[in-house]
Amino acid sequence: MKRALFYLITLSILTLGLTQCGSNTKETGKPYSIVDNAIVFDEPERIEGQKSVLQFSVDPIDTVRIGFIGLGMRGPDAVNRMTYIKGVEVKALCDLFPERVENVQKNVLEKKSLPRAAEYSGEEGWKELCQRDDIDLVYICTDWKNHVPMAVYAMQHGKHVAVEVPAATSIEECWQLVDVAEQTQRHCMMLENCCYDFFEMTCLNMAQHGLFGEVIHGEGAYIHNLEPFWEYYQGNWRLAFNQEHSGDVYATHGLGPVCQVLDIHRGDRMEYLVSMSTPSINGKKLAKKMMNVDTFANGDMTTTLIKTNKGKTILLEHNVYTPRPYNRLYQLTGTEGFANKYPIEGFTLKGENLPEGMVPDHEKLDYHDWVPQHIKDSLLTVYKHPIVAEIEELAKEVGGHGGMDFIMDYRLIYCLQNGLPLDQDVYDAAEWSCIGELSAASIENNGMPVKMPDFTRGDWKKVDGFQLATKK
Ligand SMILES: NC(=O)c1ccc[n+]([C@@H]2O[C@H](COP(=O)([O-])OP(=O)(O)OC[C@H]3O[C@@H](n4cnc5c(N)ncnc54)[C@H](O)[C@@H]3O)[C@@H](O)[C@H]2O)c1
Numbered sequence: 001m002k003r004a005l006f007y008l009i010t011l012s013i014l015t016l017g018l019t020q021c022g023s024n025t026k027e028t029g030k031p032y033s034i035v036d037n038a039i040v041f042d043e044p045e046r047i048e049g050q051k052s053v054l055q056f057s058v059d060p061i062d063t064v065r066i067g068f069i070g071l072g073m074r075g076p077d078a079v080n081r082m083t084y085i086k087g088v089e090v091k092a093l094c095d096l097f098p099e100r101v102e103n104v105q106k107n108v109l110e111k112k113s114l115p116r117a118a119e120y121s122g123e124e125g126w127k128e129l130c131q132r133d134d135i136d137l138v139y140i141c142t143d144w145k146n147h148v149p150m151a152v153y154a155m156q157h158g159k160h161v162a163v164e165v166p167a168a169t170s171i172e173e174c175w176q177l178v179d180v181a182e183q184t185q186r187h188c189m190m191l192e193n194c195c196y197d198f199f200e201m202t203c204l205n206m207a208q209h210g211l212f213g214e215v216i217h218g219e220g221a222y223i224h225n226l227e228p229f230w231e232y233y234q235g236n237w238r239l240a241f242n243q244e245h246s247g248d249v250y251a252t253h254g255l256g257p258v259c260q261v262l263d264i265h266r267g268d269r270m271e272y273l274v275s276m277s278t279p280s281i282n283g284k285k286l287a288k289k290m291m292n293v294d295t296f297a298n299g300d301m302t303t304t305l306i307k308t309n310k311g312k313t314i315l316l317e318h319n320v321y322t323p324r325p326y327n328r329l330y331q332l333t334g335t336e337g338f339a340n341k342y343p344i345e346g347f348t349l350k351g352e353n354l355p356e357g358m359v360p361d362h363e364k365l366d367y368h369d370w371v372p373q374h375i376k377d378s379l380l381t382v383y384k385h386p387i388v389a390e391i392e393e394l395a396k397e398v399g400g401h402g403g404m405d406f407i408m409d410y411r412l413i414y415c416l417q418n419g420l421p422l423d424q425d426v427y428d429a430a431e432w433s434c435i436g437e438l439s440a441a442s443i444e445n446n447g448m449p450v451k452m453p454d455f456t457r458g459d460w461k462k463v464d465g466f467q468l469a470t471k472k
Helices: 002-021 075-082 098-112 125-131 144-156 171-184 198-208 234-244 252-261 282-291 373-382 386-398 401-417 426-433 435-444
Strands: 032-035 038-041 064-069 088-095 118-121 137-140 160-163 188-190 215-223 270-277 302-308 313-319 331-334 337-340 346-349
Touching (some): 038 435, 064 125, 064 401, 075 088, 075 401, 088 098, 118 125, 137 144, 144 160, 144 171, 144 234, 188 426, 198 252, 198 331, 198 373, 198 386, 198 401, 215 252, 234 282, 252 313, 252 426, 270 435, 302 435, 346 373, 386 401, 426 435
Parallel strands (some): 064 088, 064 137, 088 118, 137 160, 160 188, 215 313
Antiparallel strands (some): 032 038, 215 331, 270 302, 331 337, 337 346
């Protein structure tokens, strides 16, 4: 009897101890556990036969044959941009609605005297598009929830994939993209166009030339009042998603360009984040008006702070509801200098680090202020990224957010045509997209730290620094 009592007490103490230092996913009812006061999502093992796609490349594809899925507000411009690139064929077009397909046939392909593309429509038409054997690349511009099912199916049918932002909406979906890319050995690039904006490309080049010293902190945001757009998303998919999800659901525009400067998974990695959000006031009003519902999960303003393995920090903001000027922040703080894009574009730099001849009197450069306009202009010229210099004129003519979208498409095709690794790999897609669910988990637990999954499964130190590949 005494012994039984002893076992009972010991078992109770052990159980109590275990629940205090960690609760498993079953207890939280969520896809994560809480261990030592941090949220930890499960990290699946790499299955046998699956191979890393870090620095992955395929044989050169001289003519890149593309099938497009999703021809709403974003898709038709993507088709149009691709018609300006040599060695591209628009093979197939797909949307829920045949009239959207016809619109692109007429207003893009016919206008440029290009052959009509094969047409698909309806809920499942995209599957037939992916099954074709004359397509190299499937380019996805649908609502967020369709991205991963379509990307996975396309890769499983031998196609490379380019998918709009965010590539995935949950941690489970991020792993699916990584695993299927590794299993099928196909490219899966997220179309993070903000990495290719002119100022960001110049700053990347300046950072890589050491002008900012060691970059220790970066900031990025998606602050864009979407009021004029809400009613145009097909079937209200975007507001419906935000109505159900808290967190920074659209983090990639702010995060992508900063991660490239910080060499994320090319020597450093994002290790954990904390996130907080305000109440939803305008979001709730919108949801009442457009969906006749009384709840709205997404806070009007969401702020997330990320820490990297090397101890660097990244601040992210998301707000698509309140009146504010458009802002992606894009800010780099380095030991020797500073760059900022919104709302004031400029640099603060130590004069002695500037190229010879740029500053006649180094003593006169005030480190407390922006560099004067003429020095900023010189920096933008001298450090213009060589890739931008190569294609700038055409990019500005074709457009797409002022040209950055075209530079992105141009780079995607250039790398495929030259058998090079793509600028953004599937690990970038997963790392930048996973912020949505991770920040939601932190918010739902009073700002508790969340461990970020290592989608490279330990390979993040293997590549030394981020590079945009060019042919030798
Ligand atoms: N990178 C950028 O700057 C940028 C800008 C805008 C939008 N986007 C992204 O582009 C994507 C599309 O956004 P949008 O504004 O064009 O939305 P949208 O609602 O205007 O267009 C989505 C299109 O997908 C189609 N679609 C939905 N389900 C489909 C299916 N089963 N088969 C075929 N087609 C289907 C719809 O009919 C619609 O035409 C989103 O992921 C969004 O985040 C990116």
